[in-house]
Amino acid sequence: MxxxxxxxxxxxxxxxxxxxxxxxxxxxxxxxxRRFIARLQVRVGPNRAGPWGLLQxxxxxxxxxxxxxxxxxxxxxxxxxxxxxxxIIPSLIILAVVPLGGEVTIPxxxxxxxxxxxxxNVGALYILAIASIAVYGIVLxxxxxxxxxxxxxxxxxxxxxxxxxxxxxxxxxxxxxMAGSMGIGDIVDAQKNIxxxxxxxxxxxxxxxxxxxxxxxxxxxxxxxxQELTAGYHSEYSGMKFAGFFMAEYIKxxxxxxxxxxxxxxxxxxxxxxxxxxxxxxxIIMTGKIxxxxxxxxxxxxxxxxxxxxxxxxxxxxxxxxxxxANVIVTAxxxxxxIFPTLT
Amino acid sequence: xIKQGIAVFQGMMxxxxxxxxxxxxxxxxxxxxxxxxxxxxxxxxxxYANGLEKCIGCSLCAAACPADAIWVExxxxxxxQRFSPGERYAKTYEINMLRCIFCGxxxxxxxxxxxxxxxxxxxxxxxxxxxxxxxxxLLVPPPxxxxxxxxxxxxxxxxxxxxxxxNPK
Numbered sequence: 455m456x457x458x459x460x461x462x463x464x465x466x467x468x469x470x471x472x473x474x475x476x477x478x479x480x481x482x483x484x485x486x487x488r489r490f491i492a493r494l495q496v497r498v499g500p501n502r503a504g505p506w507g508l509l510q511x512x513x514x515x516x517x518x519x520x521x522x523x524x525x526x527x528x529x530x531x532x533x534x535x536x537x538x539x540x541x542i543i544p545s546l547i548i549l550a551v552v553p554l555g556g557e558v559t560i561p562x563x564x565x566x567x568x569x570x571x572x573x574x575n576v577g578a579l580y581i582l583a584i585a586s587i588a589v590y591g592i593v594l595x596x597x598x599x600x601x602x603x604x605x606x607x608x609x610x611x612x613x614x615x616x617x618x619x620x621x622x623x624x625x626x627x628x629x630x631x632m633a634g635s636m637g638i639g640d641i642v643d644a645q646k647n648i649x650x651x652x653x654x655x656x657x658x659x660x661x662x663x664x665x666x667x668x669x670x671x672x673x674x675x676x677x678x679x680x681q682e683l684t685a686g687y688h689s690e691y692s693g694m695k696f697a698g699f700f701m702a703e704y705i706k707x708x709x710x711x712x713x714x715x716x717x718x719x720x721x722x723x724x725x726x727x728x729x730x731x732x733x734x735x736x737x738i739i740m741t742g743k744i745x746x747x748x749x750x751x752x753x754x755x756x757x758x759x760x761x762x763x764x765x766x767x768x769x770x771x772x773x774x775x776x777x778x779x780a781n782v783i784v785t786a787x788x789x790x791x792x793i794f795p796t797l798t
Numbered sequence: 799x800i801k802q803g804i805a806v807f808q809g810m811m812x813x814x815x816x817x818x819x820x821x822x823x824x825x826x827x828x829x830x831x832x833x834x835x836x837x838x839x840x841x842x843x844x845x846y847a848n849g850l851e852k853c854i855g856c857s858l859c860a861a862a863c864p865a866d867a868i869w870v871e872x873x874x875x876x877x878x879q880r881f882s883p884g885e886r887y888a889k890t891y892e893i894n895m896l897r898c899i900f901c902g903x904x905x906x907x908x909x910x911x912x913x914x915x916x917x918x919x920x921x922x923x924x925x926x927x928x929x930x931x932x933x934x935x936l937l938v939p940p941p942x943x944x945x946x947x948x949x950x951x952x953x954x955x956x957x958x959x960x961x962x963x964x965n966p967k
Contacts, residue, residue, distance in 0.1 A: 496816050498823040757813045758806065773799070 468571045472554075473546055480704045481511035486745075487704075487752045494756040521693035526600050529690070533598035538691070538698030541591030545705040548584045551577035552709075552716050553639045555736030556728055569722075569737060570639060577638035578630050581713060582623050585668060588706070589615045592677075592687050595699070599690035607686025610763060611670060611677030617770040618667035618674075621660055624778035628657035628785050629717045632797055638713075642721030644797035651718040653794065656781045658718045660774055662750075665710040667770065669703060672755035676763050711747025712740065719743050833917045838900045840918040841893055843937045844911065847964040849944035851881050851937065852912035854959045855888035859904035859913050867897035868904060879948040884959025891933035895921060910960055941966040 485507055489499030500507040525534055553570030560567070574580060589612045596608015630636050632653060633644035644650075651658040667674040677686045688699045715721060720743075722728050722736035729735065761769070788794055824831060833839075844852050855872030873889035881887035904913050913936075923929050940946050 493817050493821070494813050496819050496822055498821045498825075753810060753813065757810045 464565075464567060465571065468567075468569075469550070472549055472571055476546055476549065476705050476708060477701070479708050480701055481515070482508075483704045483708060483748060484514070484700075485510050486748060487755075490749060490752045491756050494753065515697065518693055518697040523693045523695070524690070526690050529600045530598045533594050534690075535695070537591050537595035537598055538695045538702070539591075540594060541588060541702040542698055542705070544584045544588040544591075545702045545709055548581060548706075549709045549712055551580050551638050552712050553642060553722065554712075554740050555722050556733050558733040558736075568639075569733075573637060573639040575635065575637040575640075578626050578636040578641075581638075582619065582626065585619060585622070586616070588668075588702075591702070595691070596687040599687070601690050604687050604689050607677045607689070611687055614670070614674060614677065614763075614766060614770070615668055617767060618664040618774070621770060621774035621778045622664035622668065624775070624782055625657040625660040625664065626717065627782050628654045631782070631785055631789060632794065634797075638716050638721075642716055642723060645720040645723055647725070648795075648797075649718065649720045654718070654781075654785070656777065657785075660778050660781070661714060661718065664770075664774065665714060666751070666754065667766070669706045669710055671703070671707065671751060673758040673761045674766055676760055676766065707748060707751055708744060711744045711751070714747055715740065715743035837917050837919075838902050838915040840895075840916060840921055841898075841904070841931070841936055842914055842916045843888075843891065843933065844914055845938055845940060845947075845966065846883075847941060847944075847966045849940040849947060849949060850883055850956065850963075851887060851947055852910045853888045853891065853908075854882050854884050854910055854912070855886040855891075856909065857888075858907045858909060862903040862907035863898075864901060864903060865897040865899050867894045867899075868892070869894075877953040878950050880951050880956060881947045882959075883956035883961045883963065886959070888933060891936065893931045893936065894929060895923075895931055896926065896929045 485500070488510070489501075489507060492499035500510045503510040503513045525531060550571040551574055553568060553573050555569030557566060557568050559565065592615070593608045593612040596605045596611070599605070599608075629641050629644075629650050632650060633641040635641065641650075666672070670677055688696060691699060722740040724735075724739045727735060728739055731738075785794075846852060855870060857868070857870035857872065860866075860868040860870045869890065869892045870888055871890035872886045875881055875885060875887050900915065902915050905915050
């Protein structure tokens, strides 16, 4: 087979595997969240649908599947149906540039490949670009619902997301500067000996906070809160379309945990342990870090109350943006002066 | 600002402490909560220790019921076929559970303490017909070793409707 067909099949298989892992992961993230948040509130989560509630996502999926699909009368039908799709697709493809493991050799066909779908050398830029596209889906959902509360929820959510994307981009700049490359694979390689969160704690914390705002998760979940704005931008959605928004949020959670662990927590590397099992330890380490990130998401949701919208915007513009700018400047100065250890 | 950050961290540690406490959830239906003694559940028609039914068919319970849920038809007792002490017994006794509001007025009105609200509360049915509980469903079984009514008794022994008799142990 020619090089090009091998390359194509390789990319296709990896892409399909990543999408399947994300959608399967989404299902079990919902159970993880419900059971973990229940234990944090001294109660038991769902444990009836199968052992330990593991069949709960199937029950939920079946319920949403057979629900009546309501489209509001004056709603724009094309946009109404398109909005969930526009929200889900960026969440699925954002993980393409994050390497989930190092070089492995598939035994039966003796094929050596790296476990990242497409480790391009502008990975960080790709991530920021795709995160910005996700805003379209939400604002379209609010608009197409023909409901003033949904419209307001959509506007609020998109304003929140684009404000926090600025601080996210600047805090992503810190690992890029430390590793000297925008490719996520290079950033992970630069963390062979030390994790970047040790060298860049400010950028790490700011990145964490901004990704909570990006995924509309507590404490920044005002746009989708049930109590305010009557469920915001997805209040007119029912059945599978609602499941689509839900899916987009949880898949974005998983993707963002993966990106955070690749940028700041060493990715699939764990000081040399990732070479065990012929390189297959890398994905397992990555999974562990992603699960830790998800547990942190749920833990924060259980702890903090919702932030009021004007304070949320003030926090993003007046506090996070100046601090991340200052961090970039200080990092640049320290790098030029040679104070940071060389990582590449 | 650092102070607020530390406060958030302290809040998170407090929440984490709850993770290690035992849960307060009761796994119903495997585990049931105990009821108070006077909990008003499903009705039961009681008997005396010698097996005779306490209900004398006076339908005071039907008169007292605010929801008009009880239907009583009385018939005469004979000494060959005796269901309850005294002249009358309840030939038909039906309670419509869909009308019953579990207030306990029937229990208060009964002169012989025949109808009592017990603790059974898991009452569900698939159609309205099976919501009408008949006398067979409501009557308690006779105490062990005692024959079921109707019984043949010595004439003249159980002439009083509200006699001096023993309750089952």
